Each structure stands twice: as C-alpha cells, then as structure tokens.
Amino acid sequence: MPDPTPRRLLVTSALPYANGPIHIGHLVEYLQTDIWVRFQKLRGNRCVYVCADDTHGTAIMIRARQEGRTEADLIAAIKQEHESDFADFQIEFDNYGSTHSPENERLCGELWAKIRAAGLVTEKNVEQLFDPQAGTFLADRFVRGTCPQCGATDQPGDNCSSCGAAYTPAELIHPRSTLSGATPEVRSAPHEFIALEKLHGFLREWVDTSGALQNEIANYLKGHFLGSKDKPLELRDWDVSRPAPYFGFEIPDSPGNYWYVWFDAPIGYIASTQQWCDKQGESLDDWWRSDACEIHHFLGKDITYFHTLFWPGMLKTAGLSLPTKVHIHGFLTVDGEKMSKSKGTLVNARTYLNHLDPQPLRYYYASKLSSRVDDFDLTLDDFVTKVNTDLVGKVVNLASRSAKFVEKTGLSAKYPDDGGLFAAGAAAATEIAAAYERTDYSQAMRLIMALADRANPFVEENKPWALRKDLSQADRVQDICTIALNLFRQIAIYLAPVLPRLAEQTGALLGEPITRWDQSQTPLVGTPVNKFQHLMQRVEPEKVQAMMEESLAESVDKKAPAETPATAGNDALTAALAKYNDGPEPLTAEPLAEECVFDDFLKVDLRVARVVEANHVEGADKLLQLTLSLGGGVTRNVFAGIKKAYPPEELVGRLVMYVANLAPRKMKFGISTGMVAASGPGGEEVFLLSPDEGAKPGQRVH
C-alpha cells in the first residue's frame, strides 16, 4: 500500500562540523534520518536526502593554522573521511556538499540581501578580546583566566565552573588566549545583527500552529525565548558577522566582515539541494519554494535554537519554504553514562567499523529511537543480546532453517494455507508504516519482531525436517518452506529501511529485489530459491570489547599532544613548567611507545640489584662487566655499555635497576644475562637509575 499520491520530500540531517571524525553519537542522527529516507523511498515517495560538511569558523581556521596547511586542504580531507564513514554505515545521501561551496556563497548573498531589504539588519560595535599574537579575535572558549567573582583560576571565558558566575571574557582577571598564551586586548569592531524581535509575531504563530515542532520543543521555545502570550520575552538581536580574520565568506556589503558560521551553515541545506538539482536538471524552486514539497530537518536537541527560531525567520524573510517538520532527537549515552573521550565511550564510526558490521548498530538504534527528544542508552550487553536474539535468532533463522529444503524445488506455485499468518503480517503494514512515518522506530521494531515471534512456532509445529524423510510429503515440505520464506521476506521488507543489506540479500536469495513497501502484501510463489548463504553474523562480545579497547587507546594517544598547548590554561602548572623549563628534545627523539596493558608490563621483571663487582673488559670500548647481586647469594653477570660514563670503582656497592628476565645474550666477551636500566642517548650521556634509600636487592619493581 503506497501512499495514494506520492509525496515530494526534502530531508536533511544537521551538517557535521569539519573539525573531527564522525562518532557513534553523530550516527544517531544520520541513521535516524537515513532510515526515514529509505522508508519514504520504499513507499514510493519522491525523497531527496541532502547534507554537507559545515566548514567555517574560527576552530577550523585555528586548526588549519596549527597543522600548517590551508583550510581548504583540511576540510577536503575531513570531508573525505566523513563521506566514507557514512557510506560504510550504509547512509545514503542524494547529495553531500560543503558549506564552503560557490553555491552556498551565492545563496548566502541572496538570503542576506533579502534580510537586509526587509530592514532586519543593524550594525553595532562589539567589544571582543583580540589575540595580538595570533592576530585574531577570540571566541569565548578560546579565552581562560581568573574568575572576577570568586577568584578561581583557569576558568572559561563565559562562566565560572567553580562559582557559576556569568561574565564576558573581557571581565576575566588575567585573561589568556588559549591559542598563543598571549594576554588578549579588548578591541571594538562593528558587527552585523539580525533583529529577530521584528519577527516575533511570525515566530510565535509558527511555533504555535505550524505543527512542525514536537510539543516539548514548542514549550521550550516559549519558555525560554518567546515568552507567554501575555508576557512575551524580547528576542535578542542575533550577531551574524565576525571580523577578519575568519574562515568563511566575506559579507559583500560589509567588507572585512564575514558571515558567522551559524548563518551560512543552514543555508548549506539549500546549497546542497542546489548541487543536486544541477546534477539532476531539476529546479531549486520545486524544492524550496513549493507547497508541494515537504521539508524535514533532523537534528539534535543541542542546536534546537538555531533551527527553530533563526532558521524559520531567515526562510520566511527570504520567501522560501518553511520546514514541514523539525525532528529533534536526544543524545546517546553509553552504558548509562554520558559519552566520554577519556573513558573511550565516544567511539568513532571508523573504530566501530574496524570490529563490527553496521547493521547491528542500525537495528539497535532503531529499536531505541522514538519520536521524542529523549536521550537513549547504548547498553553494550543489551546491544549484543538484542541484536543476536532478534535478528539472528528470530529473523534470519527463519530463512536459514527453511531455504535449503527448497533449493531444488523453488517455492510452491500457489501460496498455501498458512492459517492467516501472511495476511496478518500484511495487515500490520499500515501500523508499521505509521510508526516509521512518525519516527517511532522502536514501536515499528516491536511490531515487526512480533511477526517473527509468530513465524518461528509455525515452522516448529510443522516440522519440515521430519516430513522430509517421507518422500510422499515432498509437496507439504515445499509448502511449509514457501510459507516460512514468505514470512521471512515480509519481515525483511519491513526492516529494509533499517537493514538495507539484509533486504538486498533477501532479494538475491528469492530472485526478486526488494524495492517497494507493497511487496509485503503479496507472497512470492513459483520462483526458484538460490543457495542459502549466511545473512548476518552474530555480534560477538569479544569484538565489542576489542572495539571499546581500541577506542580507549585512541583517546589516550590523542590526549598527549593535545595537552601541551592546553597547559597554557592552568596558572600553577604553567609556572611550574616554566621553572624547570624542560625541553622537548627527548620526547621528540623517541616518541612515546604504543600503549600496553598492565599484563604486558608485568612481562618485564624489573629488580633492584647491587653492583658487587665492576671491571673493565679487555678490548671493549664501551662495555663494563658487572656482577650484580639479587641478595641471598644470587648473582648475575651483565655487560653494560656504560664505560664512558662511569668508572668501575664508582659503581661498586650501588643499587641499580636490573631487567632480570631478559633472555641471556652471547657477546664477544661472554654471556650477558639481563641488562641494567639507564636513560640517555649513550656515550658519555648515560644515566643509571637507582632506587631511593631503603630498597633492597632482589625487590621487584612494579
């Protein structure tokens, strides 16, 4: 049952920022959207899914600078990563663009002109901190200093994490730029503002009556920004420009000023549509200036503000279509906690893919997502059991237990009496479709699994494996498997938006591709059945474990270099570091080794040992021969390359660090058993390690 008249739908996901990789939190949104888009296409609707990288702003500019490359270079590389991550998660965009595109620049200019013509633009001077060393204005988060209220040091530029006071970065005592460590100065520059308050009436009307927003979102907007009807709040002017230098588009009628990233980002939706239109020979007006086209935005609750006030305001002023629906989702937690880099729970898409197939995550998210703004939890144990039980145990099992019995005969010519199972499944299509339509995927998944729960007992009761032994029952076996496979196929169709690969494989198995929702209404009969192949692998807990470990390892790797500039933020630490002024050469010469686990460390048996003899070695330039005591009369013979740094007589009696279980090594002058630990590049610069007073020979170091 397709919709009576095909709808035209333009669908967007929020634009990921070109400053980092896609992680499993982002994926909630792209998977939610992709499932919806696939559902719409399966239903026969005309649906176009556009997205783009969000590339502008100070953060990108700074990062490019730090990495010594151009912004264009940086954002091109990130875009490639993003696109391959999405593709490998089976997220299919009709167009994936960039906000740094000619189409976007042109459209920004067009919208800007309309907004200016409507009299909404005002100019005001803004005092902002300027980093004289980096030569750039500083966003609040690039400034840290001492809280003017409570005196806590190293606080962010907008509010104090200690006492909660709110202030401007200019009010900080001892402010410092986190970019250069320099003391910023206050500079004044003209900024362009959009007077949103002039659209107050329109926005209130839209929030109240358009039906585009979830209830809780409408409440939130009224509570925080619009105010109640009898007690309206004033909408603040929106600062939409940034002075140079800024990576973005220069405002044509305000030279030296650039559009703020949040001005050009949503316009990126239109620009991406434009690119798609150009490729398809379509007209942009049919998508952005047509009542016949629905516009659906999917985004996270963190950016509600931009998409539900500014964006409709901009669209309205520019004479473009308003969003039909803004689908706002909550955040992902992992094992009940906020995702955290340091805990490794903020798993990158690529890290996931290194260990697991995308379909389990697609299904798991679907089974948890509703049309509400609630957060939901990725419970790792639950993830494993749910996916394995539902998809492998129930759904795929239907095919895998019946397909091979009909490999030779194919499906029965006529659909047999199944006691109404297929018809009941067909009837469920309406309810399942309605759940998908309102993005209540968890409900859809429950309804679909209920079908699988009815199909398996059918196979159980009819025992094709037993009947098969009786040749006279061959037709009956074929009938039973025809039913089982059709029930399976019906489920695969319903799951196709979530599990596109399974749908493809099902199409291949039964010789008819799954392309339309209404294929669920008619059983397949009289067609051959291909050789059955595994349709899905179960999720092994060990792989999930390995993924989490890799994720944790990544977060540790990245932390070390990132912390170097970040120390500029901490007064006491900065002072301490300055006092000792240790240079970077040793670390540079020999970077930190790959992480190992404690068990790895334990493999090395480090012991305290006493040097009881130390002798020159005849004919050796660098070596001394040492006899080490581990106490209790246990001694070891070691050749150590420390001759140029230590005269033997100075060594006798002292304690050293001894690598006790190193495999003995035959040398020109004898066998060396283990080694003495020392640092330094070698030659005269060798520094033996010794334990503090009190250590005893033979003690293990750990």
Place this chain on the structure above:
RNA sequence: GGCCCGGUAGCUCAGUCGGUUAGAGCAGGGGACUCAUAAUCCCUUGGUCGGGGGUUCGAGUCCCUCCCGGGCUACCA
C-alpha cells in the same frame, strides 16, 4: 533557583479514551526438539506500577505533594 522529561519484573522497555486477573523481550528455572549461526519451541518464577494524599463505582493512567534520576537554562520568565 526555574523549566522540561523520566521513575512499571534482575535488565531494556510497552501500556490507547481511566475499565476485568499489569504486559513483551532478555536474563533465571523446568521441559521438548535437533531443520537452523548452542539457533528454535513449550511451560514457568518474578512487580505495593518511586512514596503519600485526593478525584472516581473504578487510577500505572487524572489532580496535589514529596523523594530520586536525567536534561536544558540561569538570578530572567
């Protein structure tokens, strides 16, 4: 502090307009089966629906209040 969302079985969650003995899946226990990726099927244990009060013939559901968790926001509603 304000606002919003939650609290239902060990876990993850359904529960329509207030309507009979509160449901599912997983986990636990017992059994069956052996076609299927140790998959499947049948039976089964388990809940003062966060506490208290109220409205009602009847409350998981509506109202008040308190407690707990999460989110947003911040001296402004």
